[in-house]
Structures are given as C-alpha cells and as structure tokens.
Amino acid sequence: MLRLSFASLAFVVSCCYVLSSTSYGHAQGLQIFGREVVPFTITDNSSQNWSPDQLVGPPDTLKSGDIVTAWASLTRDGQDEWILCEFEKPTAAAQVTVYETYNPGAISKVTVFGANEQEVVIFDGTDPVPTSAPRGIANFPVDVEFEVTKVKIDLASKTVSGWNEIDAVGLRLWNGETVWTSKATASSTYARNYVTPASNGITELKAEIKALRAALERLESQLLSLDPSPK
Ligand SMILES: [Ca+2]
Numbered sequence: 722m723l724r725l726s727f728a729s730l731a732f733v734v735s736c737c738y739v740l741s742s743t744s745y746g747h748a749q750g751l752q753i754f755g756r757e758v759v760p761f762t763i764t765d766n767s768s769q770n771w772s773p774d775q776l777v778g779p780p781d782t783l784k785s786g787d788i789v790t791a792w793a794s795l796t797r798d799g800q801d802e803w804i805l806c807e808f809e810k811p812t813a814a815a816q817v818t819v820y821e822t823y824n825p826g827a828i829s830k831v832t833v834f835g836a837n838e839q840e841v842v843i844f845d846g847t848d849p850v851p852t853s854a855p856r857g858i859a860n861f862p863v864d865v866e867f868e869v870t871k872v873k874i875d876l877a878s879k880t881v882s883g884w885n886e887i888d889a890v891g892l893r894l895w896n897g898e899t900v901w902t903s904k905a906t907a908s909s910t911y912a913r914n915y916v917t918p919a920s921n922g923i924t925e926l927k928a929e930i931k932a933l934r935a936a937l938e939r940l941e942s943q944l945l946s947l948d949p950s951p952k
C-alpha cells in the first residue's frame with residue numbers, strides 16, 4: 722500500500738503543479754525535496770512571457786495585474802532595475818509615456834539618448850503614478866535639442882514592493898501621435914525562468930517528472946526498509 726500511495730502522490734503533485742502553472746501570474750517555485758521546480762506555462766509565445774520583448778509595440782496589457790504581456794524583472798525586489806527602449810528612427814519627442822501595469826510607482830529616473838551619443842536625464846525623482854494605484858500611465862516631458870533614439874527608465878524596484886511591470890513605452894510627438902518601442906533590453910527578466918511549450922519544454926518537463934519519481938522511489942525504498950511492521 723505504501724508503494725502505491727507514495728508513487729501516486731508524487732505523480733499527482735507533479736501534474737497538479739503543471740496544471741496550476743498554466744495561467745497568468747508568477748507561479749511561485751514549488752519546493753519538492755529542497756529543489757525548486759521550474760514554472761511552466763502554456764500560452765502563445767510563452768518563452769517570451771514577461772521578457773523585454775513585451776515592451777515592444779503599443780500597449781497590449783489591458784488591465785492591472787501580473788500579466789505575461791508586460792515586462793517583469795527576475796525578482797520582485799532583489800535589486801533596482803532598468804529598461805532600455807529603442808525606437809525605429811530618431812524622433813522629435815515631446816514626451817515619454819510609460820504604461821505601468823503592475824505595482825506602479827517605481828520609476829526613479831528617465832534618460833533620453835540621441836544618435837550622436839547625446840544623453841540627457843529628463844526626470845529624476847518620484848514616479849508620478851502613486852504606488853497605491855493598480856496601474857497608471859506616467860508622462861515625462863522631453864525638452865532636448867536632439868531627436869530621441871533610446872529611452873532608459875530606471876526603477877526603484879527594491880523600494881516599491883512586488884514586480885513593477887511595464888507594458889509599453891512610447892514617444893509622444895508634437896502632433897499628438899505616439900511611436901512605440903521597437904526593441905528593448907532590461908537589467909533582468911522573469912522570462913528566463915520559463916520554458917517554451919514546444920518540444921524542448923515538454924521534454925524538459927518529462928525529464929523533471931521522471932527525476933522526481935525516481936527520487937520518490939528511492940525515498941519510498943528507504944522508508945520501507947525502516948518500516949518495522951510485519952510484511
Ligand atoms: Ca519591486
């Protein structure tokens with residue numbers, strides 16, 4: 722009975738964890754025998770969930786929350802973070818617009834860059850979006866003599882609790898139009914914790930389950946050897 726129940730339990734735990742991780746949100750690492758199981762998610766483009774690529778293009782995270790279409794740092798508050806957003810062509814910008822979609826209020830500095838190594842800090846202070854808000858759009862006026870090619874946004878992530886997720890960054894033009902980030906990098910990303918739902922990811926997951934079952938069988942064997950009850 723012990724053999725059956727233990728093996729079954731292990732498999733059920735593994736399957737439940739996989740299923741529980743297939744939705745929005747940071748599935749927190751499940752500790753099994755001291756080893757953190759890598760979260761697994763099944764959505765389109767899931768290898769890029771929360772990656773800097775999620776900063777590219779117009780806003781697509783339509784509500785507040787821990788949602789995969791926004792960039793998220795690797796840790797909640799482990800270090801201060803930054804994102805660097807590039808634009809397809811130099812732009813005469815009137816304003817930098819930042820869509821904060823989860824735990825807003827962490828923007829501490831905004832720097833704009835030009836094609837000829839120009840660099841100007843246009844904001845250094847407290848994020849205009851309050852930390853109490855569920856989400857918000859932060860606007861920073863640009864008053865520089867050059868066309869903007871890149872924007873760097875520094876985030877006081879250590880200070881503002883939780884993942885400070887950003888959905889999109891745009892440059893508002895003087896005519897009211899907005900151009901959106903075409904390429905982005907970041908100080909860190911939660912995305913690297915994720916595996917794709919493609920064959921590689923499934924193979925890795927199967928290997929993970931196999932290793933867990935083997936570990937459980939070894940433990941079961943050890944427990945049986947210690948069992949003083951008559952066979
Ligand atoms: Ca934070």
Ligand SMILES: [Ca+2]
Nearest residue numbers: 775781790888
């Ligand atoms: Ca986005």
